[in-house]
Amino acid sequence: MTETVHETPGTTGRGHSRPPTRRRQVIPHLIAGVLAAAIFLGVADLISQLFGPASSPLVSLGSTIITLSPSWLQDFAISYFGSNNKLVLYLSMGVVGMILAAAIGALARRSLRLGAILFSAVALVLLIVVLLRPESSPLDVVPTLIGAGLGLLSLLLLSGAATGLTRAVAADRVDQADPVDRDRPARTRRASTSRPSTEDERAHSRRRFLSLAAVGTAVAAGSITFGRSVNAFGVGAGEAAARLVLPTPAVRAPAIPAGASVGVDGMPPFITPNSDFYRIDTALVVPELSPQDWTLRIHGLVEEEVTIDMTELLDLPLEEHHITLACVSNPVGGDLLGNATWLGYPIRELLARARPLGEADMVLSRSIDGWTASTPLEVLTDEDRACLLAVGMNGEPLPAQHGYPARLVVPGLYGYVSATKWVTELEVTRFDAETAYWTDRGWDAEGPILVASRIDVPRPLARVSSGEELVVAGSAWAQHEGIEAVELRLDDGEWESVELADEVNIDTWRQWRHTFADVESGRHSVSVRAINAAGETQTDERRDPIPNAATGQHRIEFSVE
Ligand SMILES: Nc1nc2c(c(=O)[nH]1)N[C@H]1C(S)=C(S)[C@@H](COP(=O)(O)O)O[C@H]1N2
Ligand SMILES: [Mo]
Numbered sequence: 001m002t003e004t005v006h007e008t009p010g011t012t013g014r015g016h017s018r019p020p021t022r023r024r025q026v027i028p029h030l031i032a033g034v035l036a037a038a039i040f041l042g043v044a045d046l047i048s049q050l051f052g053p054a055s056s057p058l059v060s061l062g063s064t065i066i067t068l069s070p071s072w073l074q075d076f077a078i079s080y081f082g083s084n085n086k087l088v089l090y091l092s093m094g095v096v097g098m099i100l101a102a103a104i105g106a107l108a109r110r111s112l113r114l115g116a117i118l119f120s121a122v123a124l125v126l127l128i129v130v131l132l133r134p135e136s137s138p139l140d141v142v143p144t145l146i147g148a149g150l151g152l153l154s155l156l157l158l159s160g161a162a163t164g165l166t167r168a169v170a171a172d173r174v175d176q177a178d179p180v181d182r183d184r185p186a187r188t189r190r191a192s193t194s195r196p197s198t199e200d201e202r203a204h205s206r207r208r209f210l211s212l213a214a215v216g217t218a219v220a221a222g223s224i225t226f227g228r229s230v231n232a233f234g235v236g237a238g239e240a241a242a243r244l245v246l247p248t249p250a251v252r253a254p255a256i257p258a259g260a261s262v263g264v265d266g267m268p269p270f271i272t273p274n275s276d277f278y279r280i281d282t283a284l285v286v287p288e289l290s291p292q293d294w295t296l297r298i299h300g301l302v303e304e305e306v307t308i309d310m311t312e313l314l315d316l317p318l319e320e321h322h323i324t325l326a327c328v329s330n331p332v333g334g335d336l337l338g339n340a341t342w343l344g345y346p347i348r349e350l351l352a353r354a355r356p357l358g359e360a361d362m363v364l365s366r367s368i369d370g371w372t373a374s375t376p377l378e379v380l381t382d383e384d385r386a387c388l389l390a391v392g393m394n395g396e397p398l399p400a401q402h403g404y405p406a407r408l409v410v411p412g413l414y415g416y417v418s419a420t421k422w423v424t425e426l427e428v429t430r431f432d433a434e435t436a437y438w439t440d441r442g443w444d445a446e447g448p449i450l451v452a453s454r455i456d457v458p459r460p461l462a463r464v465s466s467g468e469e470l471v472v473a474g475s476a477w478a479q480h481e482g483i484e485a486v487e488l489r490l491d492d493g494e495w496e497s498v499e500l501a502d503e504v505n506i507d508t509w510r511q512w513r514h515t516f517a518d519v520e521s522g523r524h525s526v527s528v529r530a531i532n533a534a535g536e537t538q539t540d541e542r543r544d545p546i547p548n549a550a551t552g553q554h555r556i557e558f559s560v561e
Helices: 021-048 058-068 070-110 112-132 138-177 179-183 186-193 199-225 227-234 239-240 310-315 347-354
Strands: 295-300 306-309 319-324 338-347 362-367 372-376 388-393 408-409 424-430 454-456 462-464 470-477 483-490 509-514 522-532 555-560
Touching: 021 058, 021 070, 021 112, 021 138, 021 199, 058 070, 058 112, 058 138, 058 227, 058 424, 070 112, 070 138, 112 138, 112 295, 138 199, 138 454, 295 347, 306 310, 306 347, 310 388, 319 388, 319 408, 338 347, 347 388, 347 424, 424 462, 454 522, 470 483
Parallel strands: 295 424, 462 555
Antiparallel strands: 295 306, 319 338, 338 388, 362 372, 362 424, 388 408, 454 470, 470 509, 483 522, 522 555
């Protein structure tokens, strides 16, 4: 690789001569850059499975982006992409990464050394990102080093082959079709004054580039497919089930009565299956915590520090409760909430063992990956509230994404201030002494759930046949307060009270339905509002989720034809 690419014909700055050709000539170099980057990140992501999650440059970069993102961006990602927000993050990283890699490939065409230096600089930045992760250890640089080495080698090989390819093609074209180019300085004429390449030589350089690119594509695709990042999306519920055997509950939750569902097609089931349960957290890779290694430490403003392990926890009289979890970032009409039967031990009992001091007013729960939530002590010690240290969800051990092996579930508070997954620590403290992850990013420190409701049927913009009855159905929730009534309004008409499904308890959502007879043909809208057991009506004032939940009434449009 002695000649740099700008010395070859057809690539010097004659803007008018053959732009389409020049553009085509750059393509193999763009491919070289993208493949080299894909091999780098893919191989590192694959090897990272032998080390901790932070050892994958993709994971560490993604986690760093999440930590450094301004609050509005995180809020936007959660509200608009919901449980898919991590997929969107990876895809955006992929697009930006590809553009950067293609640019490095294009530069490597001008100067292979420059390309290699830029590639190494990016690798160095990623090494630093890996090292700066709180959960990484020095050994975690190994996958990035190996990946970067292979990526750099690929860049050199592929760029070299791409140069060979474009030179062979260009040399012919210059000699045969572009006499004007002959008056360029001698240095750049070298290739054009040489004899035209033979058909054989051209075929050879094409084969060389294509076979290298094919091998590169296979390595990149294979390592990405079996790498850590892709597999992090596939962690299922079944896997955890095999690793922990739940005891029989000492207190069973009452069976769900048939009347808890309104029985309308298109309504979500009253109990959300684990596989459909929304997932929101800052963990790009689900923390892996084995039940044998798990402990929960209760400390801080307590008379006695308490630590409990999984064997002890499973020996305690566990209780089952139906509780609907909700995310503060849920937009009006959104689906960032789910209802499950949780199995766990009352947190109040564990706190009673530690005996909080009189000045304490908050519990800062912390997960294995350092995320924190601030929950009022008063809520956690409430005799009438099933605040759980949960190990089971709908009859199974917690799925990995939902906090395996143990998490908190608190009726009546949004998840961000209470539902710590992979929980390992409860620090008894004060609101004026410490703040939690989202509080530091502008969200309310306490986060009680507001009364809310949603129309599930018909879907927005549905077409309903005239002559049939119009059935409208949905969900309403005001956890730990209870739903008193739900009202609907067709177009700008009067609010009408609708039929409620049976109340299972005040901690779960409640389904409702209504039938409108004789709705005229044409476009219509229907709005919903709920009233909680304290008599508060869901406001129609629209407000963003930050700092303590979106407000406004869900309204959908549909047409009768
Ligand atoms: N460790 C940890 N726990 C967490 C979070 C998190 O980012 N990290 N997010 C919280 C938020 S914002 C919500 S809404 C709930 C969601 O729980 P789920 O993913 O099981 O539905 O988990 C909470 N627990
Ligand atoms: Mo949330």
